[in-house]
Amino acid sequence: MTDSPRRVFLSLGRDEAGTAFRFVSFYLPLWCAFAVNAFIYFKVSETLKRFAVLGAENDQRLLKMASHLRFYPAIFVVAWLGNTVVRVAQAAYGGANSDFSFALVHVLLHGTFYQSMGNAFAYGLNDSVKAKASELAGVIRSSRSLRPLLEMEAMAPLEDDFETEERPSSFRSTVEKPGL
Amino acid sequence: MFTLACTSILANIVYVMQPGDRVNETGTFLCTFQGFWMNFFDLATIGWTLIIALSLYRAVVKQSKIFERSVQHAVVWGCAFFLSAMPLITESYGNSGPWCWIKGMMGSIHPILHRERTNQFPRRD
Numbered sequence: 001m002t003d004s005p006r007r008v009f010l011s012l013g014r015d016e017a018g019t020a021f022r023f024v025s026f027y028l029p030l031w032c033a034f035a036v037n038a039f040i041y042f043k044v045s046e047t048l049k050r051f052a053v054l055g056a057e058n059d060q061r062l063l064k065m066a067s068h069l070r071f072y073p074a075i076f077v078v079a080w081l082g083n084t085v086v087r088v089a090q091a092a093y094g095g096a097n098s099d100f101s102f103a104l105v106h107v108l109l110h111g112t113f114y115q116s117m118g119n120a121f122a123y124g125l126n127d128s129v130k131a132k133a134s135e136l137a138g139v140i141r142s143s144r145s146l147r148p149l150l151e152m153e154a155m156a157p158l159e160d161d162f163e164t165e166e167r168p169s170s171f172r173s174t175v176e177k178p179g180l
Numbered sequence: 181m182f183t184l185a186c187t188s189i190l191a192n193i194v195y196v197m198q199p200g201d202r203v204n205e206t207g208t209f210l211c212t213f214q215g216f217w218m219n220f221f222d223l224a225t226i227g228w229t230l231i232i233a234l235s236l237y238r239a240v241v242k243q244s245k246i247f248e249r250s251v252q253h254a255v256v257w258g259c260a261f262f263l264s265a266m267p268l269i270t271e272s273y274g275n276s277g278p279w280c281w282i283k284g285m286m287g288s289i290h291p292i293l294h295r296e297r298t299n300q301f302p303r304r305d
Contacts, residue, residue, distance in 0.1 A: 021267040022282045026219060029263060033230045040233040047241045072233065106277040112195060112222055116188035119229065123181050 019091050027084055030076075038073040045069045068122075075118035079111035183253075184228040191221035195279060206274030206283055215273030215280040220264040227256035 048066040086105055139148040194217045197210075205211055235246040247255075267273055267282045274283030 021270065021272045025263045025266055025282065026223065029223060029259075030226055033226045036230060037233045040237045044236050044240050072229070075229075110195075112188075112191050112225070115225060116192055119184060119188060119225070123184065123229075123232065 022087060022091070027087065030080055031084070034073060034076040034080075037076065041069040041072050071118075071122045075115060075122055079114035079118060082109035083111045181232070184225065184232070187221055187224045187228055191218070191225055194218045194221060206280070211275070211280035212268070212273045215276070215282060216264050216268055218279065218281055219267070220260050223260040223263055224256055227260055231256060 045066040048062045048069075052060075052062040052066070083106075086109055136148060140146060194214060197214050231247070231252050235252075238244050238246050272282050274280060276283055
């Protein structure tokens with residue numbers, strides 16, 4: 001005797017809510033954030049290119065910055081696409097979490113690590129940080145010790161670099177510092 | 181960016197936490213604890229990248245003031261907490277593979293299909 005769809009659905013317990021929450025509480029906000037991020041970086045990139053075309057000072061820097069912006073939404077895709085596909089496939093077609101192969105796929109494709117590394121490179125690795133890292137590497141090589149890592153001095157505020165080097169003067173005066 | 185870095189570090193720390201004597205046992209305090217904070221910090225990381233994008237948009241495209249720092253914190257932590265609290269209230273945190281997160285019922289999107297294919301109801305694990 002075949003079970004009716006209604007009976008099967010009623011037989012499903014509280015765990016099914018968990019499957020829904022995976023998507024409502026995590027994957028949906030994640031991909032909404034991706035869509036907003038992609039739109040924003042597209043608009044910002046367009047604006048920076050327009051400033052460069054208008055002959056603002058440091059136009060090469062602006063173009064470089066505009067092309068660099070595409071990495072931010074790309075981090076989302078690289079970090080989370082594989083994981084999302086696996087979870088959707090698992091929810092649709094089954095596959096036990098206890099299986100070693102599933103565990104391995106989850107670990108290898110989980111986005112947190114890739115997102116963190118990507119953010120560190122994309123948001124943190126600017127010219128000031130590169131210069132400081134290079135300086136620090138030189139000190140470590142010359143002293144043959146990792147102690148300089150613990151005695152690092154605070155860097156100059158990054159806003160200064162952004163304010164003086166990357167924005168054209170035409171709108172520098174009108175915009176507040178991001179202060180992120 | 182400092183807050184984003186701290187949030188990412190915390191998110192990664194939660195992943196290496198061992199949830200209990202028996203690994204990933206659904207229903208234990210540590211399993212729920214890991215699942216909640218994992219979801220919370222992952223969402224907060226995503227939230228901070230969104231805040232950076234919105235701040236850049238307001239500064240460059242709109243040329244207006246960015247959001248107050250207190251508002252940024254309230255929005256990111258508040259949204260992450262709300263979205264992570266929903267599975268907590270419904271006791272949906274549990275074994276989710278190699279760690280504890282929101283537990284799911286395998287094949288639950290289409291249980292009839294799953295039943296026909298495997299001759300059993302979707303598994304709870």
